[in-house]
Amino acid sequence: MNDPIYERIQANPRFQELVAKRERFAWLLSIIMLGLYLAFIILIAFEPQLLGTRINPDSPTTWGIPLGVGLILSAFVLTGIYVKRANGEFDALNKSILEEVQQ
Amino acid sequence: MIARLLTTLGLMAVAPALWAAGALEGDVQRQPLNISAILMFVAFVGATLYITYWASKRNTSAADYYTAGGSITGFQNGLAIAGDYMSAASFLGISALVFTSGYDGLIYSIGFLVGWPVILFLIAERLRNLGKFTFADVASYRLKQKEIRTLSACGSLVVVAFYLIAQMVGAGKLIELLFGLNYHVAVILVGILMVCYVLFGGMLATTWVQIIKAVLLLSGASFMALMVMKHVNFDFATLFSEAIKVHPKGEAIMSPGGLVKDPISAISLGLALMFGTAGLPHILMRFFTVSDAKEARKSVFYATGFIGYFYILTFIIGFGAILLVSTNPMFKDGAGALLGGNNMAAIHLANAVGGSLFLGFISAVAFATILAVVSGLTLAGASAVSHDLYASVFKKGKANDKDELRVSKITTVCLGVLAIGLGILFEKQNIAFMVGLAFSIAASCNFPVLFLSMYWKKLTTRGALIGGSLGLLTAVTLMILGPTVWVQVLGNAQAVFPYEYPALFSMAIAFAGIWFFSITDTSASAAEERARFLPQFVRSQTGLGASGAVAH
Numbered sequence: 218m219n220d221p222i223y224e225r226i227q228a229n230p231r232f233q234e235l236v237a238k239r240e241r242f243a244w245l246l247s248i249i250m251l252g253l254y255l256a257f258i259i260l261i262a263f264e265p266q267l268l269g270t271r272i273n274p275d276s277p278t279t280w281g282i283p284l285g286v287g288l289i290l291s292a293f294v295l296t297g298i299y300v301k302r303a304n305g306e307f308d309a310l311n312k313s314i315l316e317e318v319q320q
Numbered sequence: 321m322i323a324r325l326l327t328t329l330g331l332m333a334v335a336p337a338l339w340a341a342g343a344l345e346g347d348v349q350r351q352p353l354n355i356s357a358i359l360m361f362v363a364f365v366g367a368t369l370y371i372t373y374w375a376s377k378r379n380t381s382a383a384d385y386y387t388a389g390g391s392i393t394g395f396q397n398g399l400a401i402a403g404d405y406m407s408a409a410s411f412l413g414i415s416a417l418v419f420t421s422g423y424d425g426l427i428y429s430i431g432f433l434v435g436w437p438v439i440l441f442l443i444a445e446r447l448r449n450l451g452k453f454t455f456a457d458v459a460s461y462r463l464k465q466k467e468i469r470t471l472s473a474c475g476s477l478v479v480v481a482f483y484l485i486a487q488m489v490g491a492g493k494l495i496e497l498l499f500g501l502n503y504h505v506a507v508i509l510v511g512i513l514m515v516c517y518v519l520f521g522g523m524l525a526t527t528w529v530q531i532i533k534a535v536l537l538l539s540g541a542s543f544m545a546l547m548v549m550k551h552v553n554f555d556f557a558t559l560f561s562e563a564i565k566v567h568p569k570g571e572a573i574m575s576p577g578g579l580v581k582d583p584i585s586a587i588s589l590g591l592a593l594m595f596g597t598a599g600l601p602h603i604l605m606r607f608f609t610v611s612d613a614k615e616a617r618k619s620v621f622y623a624t625g626f627i628g629y630f631y632i633l634t635f636i637i638g639f640g641a642i643l644l645v646s647t648n649p650m651f652k653d654g655a656g657a658l659l660g661g662n663n664m665a666a667i668h669l670a671n672a673v674g675g676s677l678f679l680g681f682i683s684a685v686a687f688a689t690i691l692a693v694v695s696g697l698t699l700a701g702a703s704a705v706s707h708d709l710y711a712s713v714f715k716k717g718k719a720n721d722k723d724e725l726r727v728s729k730i731t732t733v734c735l736g737v738l739a740i741g742l743g744i745l746f747e748k749q750n751i752a753f754m755v756g757l758a759f760s761i762a763a764s765c766n767f768p769v770l771f772l773s774m775y776w777k778k779l780t781t782r783g784a785l786i787g788g789s790l791g792l793l794t795a796v797t798l799m800i801l802g803p804t805v806w807v808q809v810l811g812n813a814q815a816v817f818p819y820e821y822p823a824l825f826s827m828a829i830a831f832a833g834i835w836f837f838s839i840t841d842t843s844a845s846a847a848e849e850r851a852r853f854l855p856q857f858v859r860s861q862t863g864l865g866a867s868g869a870v871a872h
Contacts, residue, residue, distance in 0.1 A: 223855040226862060236861055243441040250441075254434045261427065261576045268423075269575020277560040279574040285426040289433060289628040293621075296437045300621045303445070304614050311862055 225318045235310045242302065246295050257288055353500040356680030361499070364536075364688050365513060371528045372521035382721045385522035385728065386453040386703050387608040392527055394615035398622025400527045401606050403534035404696055405432070405623070406630050407487075408494055408689040411537065412663045414631065418638020419646070419665040422563070422573025425638050429631035435594040436627065440620035443598055446774045446860040448607050448616035454700075455604040455766065456708045459773045462852035464781040464845070466713050468769070471788050473708040475765040476601040478792070479758045480701035481742075483600075484694060484735070486754035488743030491690040497660055498667065498683040507743040510691060515736035517695045518702065519729055523609055526695045533692040536685045538626065541633040544666070544682075547673035548640030563642040573642075584819050589756055592823035596759030599766030602700035613863050634666075641665040644672040694739070702731040753804035756821055760799065764791035764826035772834055774860060777853040780846040783838025791830025798822035 226232050260268060268281035383389050392400070410432075418425030451457040456472035488507055495506035517525050552558040560574060567573050597603060607616050645651050651659055651668040658664055670682035706728035711719040719727075769788040772779045799805055801816035819825075838846075859865050 223858045226858045227854055247438050247441045250434055250437045265576045276557040277564055278557055281423050281575055288430050292433050292437050293625050293628050296440050296621045296624045299441055300617045303617055308614060315862060315864060
């Protein structure tokens, strides 16, 4: 383990910016995902008839279908959002920090 | 109010039991020998053995063997992870649940999916940046190698053992059901094939077997869903209204129903599933097969997409079975029940939409699914023995690649023999609890140590060792004293521990134990371990010094 370089990175304000930004983003998305799931559970617990209500009286599709499928899609979309930002903005910042301290 | 919420949470977590047991529980009726299924399965085995041969020529170093040299792309790894998750039981079990209860099936499958985004946000990239071959590399990064690797290897081996037994017994029964082969023949066949893949092909072959199977399963399921939608002119309203007309529960299949178990057990199992996934050695190992954190993130993105798509397909397939299977006397016995049980709903639907050839295809895919999952498990078990116990604990990090690989291969053969033996031994046993137990142990021992080693600076070896062991012991003890083992397996009248799944309690004990024995640790080595958190943290964030891909 090469200690000085790790300390230099740790002391670098841009590293701290990266960590703060990425951590905040990751926890925010985790909370959104768990929150959506919890909201879904609570809805089933307290208003199960709501999910069983038809969206349109002429069609058998109930509100539960778009909400359930929406939750599956939201898991996919949230991972997509994270990957896009982490592989773009965060990785670029990370790369420039590493280049800066290794000079 | 709270009771109602708990009940619902309970409902959410019944699915795992289904997933764990699914088609694979209870007595099965042996079916007549299915020739087209066997031919297609032979084709699959031929192709995968060829891949194993191809992979064996590329496997030269330990990195090749354990992690395919880090050469797997994010997309391929996403398919492989999805393959690990889409077991035969989840395909047959969830579509059967939709077939019998409609909307509940969708609720259940959602419970399995939401853990994945959280793994991506909180675990995947740190894990990739810190580890090399096994998750114990990460857990023991700044702690004492001997203690933490021994603990992690024990956690891994116990998880692998229970998971393997469940898969082997399930495989035997499913094959008996689908192909009409004898149980023992099936178990021995699965054991031999899995050893071949792992022994000669290592991670590269194991990954490709998993990818091929995932593609076959997704294509087969897509075709079935497509044929169902074609039958209703691609109109969901028609699909639902036709299903409501013929289903005995009528309109109720469109809203949350009520398969409810004891809520504490159910929450406990829910926790086990969510955090257990993040502690399964064969899943965690997949993150080291990609070149860097960027690809690791992409893998989870693709995996989440494939798994979510698969669950939507099973929902359509379940409704399709209501329309096309439940109304067809060909698939029913004299009493009006489905031939082979409700778990056969998807299999019968394959026959209904694609004839006997497609039925053979889907049966072969179900078999391939089991093979792929047991191979991944065996490789994870073998790495825990060779990389963690032999190379790091026994040889104190001074083992050479060649010896380490030899130990890994010997372990693979031992695990194969053990898996066949246990599969035969447990034939008549109720194995439904074993996957639940594997997840509970993963969530109570592997996950807390791994998670805190990456996130909590004050963690020390003493805390991790005592807390992790407490979690492991509590999970196993409570499981033995609980209703599934104490009453159903051992035949006692009353369970000592009233809940079916221990994770809620064993996770709490593990975290509390780790916390208490870490903060009270004032030894000099504890101070050093805390000091090493800084470089570990920088590496976990930046990937500086992380092991990369091996050029071929």
